[in-house]
Amino acid sequence: MKSTNEPHRTMRRRSVLALSAWPLLGLGGCAAFDYRSTDAPQALSTVPRLDPPPRLALVLGSGGPRGYAHIGVLRVLEEAGISPDLVGGSSVGAVLGAFWASGLSAARIDELSLQGGPLTIFDPSPFADRGRVHGQKLQDYVNRGIGQQPLEHLPRRLVMVATERDTKAPRFFMQGNTGVAVRASSAMRGIISPGGIAGVEYEDGDESLPVAVSAARAAGARFVIAVDVSPRAGATPADASVDYFSRRFV
Secondary structure (H helix, E strand, O other): OOOOOHHHHHHHHHHHHHHOOHHHHOOOOOOOEEEOOOOOOOEEOOOOOOOOOOOEEEEEOOOHHHHHHHHHHHHHHHHOOOOOOEEEEEOHHHHHHHHHHOOOOHHHHHHHHOOOOHHHOOOEOOOOOOOOEOOHHHHHHHHHHOOOOOHHHOOOEEEEEEEEOOOOOEEEEOOOOHHHHHHHHOOOOOOEOOEEEOOEEEEOHHHOOOOOHHHHHHOOOOEEEEEOOOOOOOOOOOOOOHHHHHOOOO
């Protein structure tokens, strides 16, 4: 019989992975990154209506370590036989959304989340450039995990949200290098250096569209399951910025 303490042990392991990363972040970030290969993700200002339109979309929101909660949602959907035909993701939601859209099961994603520690995805460097982590390891980690599949070839259709750094407007990725798009969507201001793609810099999707329900609707989704793991009063550090609390569910 499984111990009732197992969920608590799992959360502790995940907390250690998340919290142990912070000392590494003080080492500084790398020089500016600008991805210009032929498979560079194509940024869209709006999400086109898809043909055929998705009947059911799953939207996974931003939230840093809170994003581990998405894995539980994926498990429940699989157990219930519910299979969304479009996945949307911002920040950590883009990371987990990419893995699930690639065909990995929730159980396998859960295993990956407990392996390797922070050095698996963090690459601190003494060469600071508006962030303390470069992001290359995250990009490579995602691409290895999904078998190097580009966005347009994933078994499930996927739309990722990043924020154009200069305009603060949301931009959407549906084609091109999946790991690069995840890197752009997850470039948390001051922690991970902005993700440059074809001369344009992007930062965390949380900055413009934390829970991209509107993107799923624009794609034509009739039904949307949205998972919001954003902070709530009383459950967020007291020194969190005012704008961190002001973002709306959209």
